[in-house]
Amino acid sequence: MEMNNKEPENKVLDKGPFYHGTKADLxxxxxxxAGFASNYYPEIIMNHIYFTALKNGAGLAAALANGDGSERIYIVEPTGEFENDPNVTDKKFPGNPTRSYRSKEPLKIIGEVKEWIKLTDDELQRWRENIAKIRENPDAEIIN
Structure with a gap:
């Protein structure tokens, strides 16, 4: 299936594979x-589903995900158009070095990754502290 990927310069940066990190058992x-609470701003219902072309980036998302389940990384396939994640692209980093994307259309799970570099407890705590600092910043906003 050919994707019509909309991005800021209409430049397709990745053809995959793509990954999604979560604690859901799927x-x-x-x-x-889309349509679930944000892991970082739980008061916001997300209009998009997020994914990355970096396996360890998905691992970070899985570690930070809400829930009590085990961290999981799924190999996913977009079922429709997707774009660079504007929450990190150009807003925080030039280009898309995190290779992060989002879509309003579902992602289909096509497999599961069993091995990746997991965060240490100290690294995870630093990420949580950084997210808490961002939330305290009145100028911080999430593009939904």
Whole structure:
């Protein structure tokens, strides 16, 4: 299936594979959809589903995800158009070095990654502290 990927200069940076980190226990064929609370701003219901082309980036998302389940990284396939994640692209980093994307259309799970570099407890605590600092900043905003 050919994707019509909209990005700021209409430049497709990645063809995949793509990954999504979560604590949800899912299976191949399941669809990940938008419409759930943000892991970083739980008061916001997300209009997009987020994913990355970096396996360890998905691992970070899994570690920071809400829930009590095990950290999981799924290999996903976008079912529709997707774009650079504006919350990190150009707003915080020039270009898209995090290779992060978002879509209003579902992501189809096509597999699961079993091995990746997991965060240490200290690294995870630093990430949580950084997120808390961002939330305290009145100028911080999430582009939904």
């Amino acid at each position: 299976k191949t064929g399941d669809l990940l959809t």
